[in-house]
Amino acid sequence: MPWCVSCDKYLSPNSVSVVGTCSSCGNRVIEGDDKEVKSQKIPWHFWVFVSAAMIYLGWRLVEGLWVLFT
Ligand SMILES: [Zn+2]
Numbered sequence: 001m002p003w004c005v006s007c008d009k010y011l012s013p014n015s016v017s018v019v020g021t022c023s024s025c026g027n028r029v030i031e032g033d034d035k036e037v038k039s040q041k042i043p044w045h046f047w048v049f050v051s052a053a054m055i056y057l058g059w060r061l062v063e064g065l066w067v068l069f070t
Pocket residue numbers: 004005006007008022023024025026027
């Protein structure tokens with residue numbers, strides 16, 4: 001989210017001009033900390049992959065034990 005230091009508030013992307021200046025004061029806006037938040041957040045497809053791997057490995061374990069004891 002764009003942040004205007006002069007106005008001391010977050011701006012909606014619509015109120016930031018194409019050159020990246022604040023529409024109310026004209027100063028340059030900086031990108032807020034949402035980039036950091038995004039990089040820290042684990043993407044949902046990672047958990048899909050992890051759960052799929054766990055199901056697969058769990059099944060292989062069951063299968064392996066089945067072969068072992070029969
Ligand atoms: Zn401003």
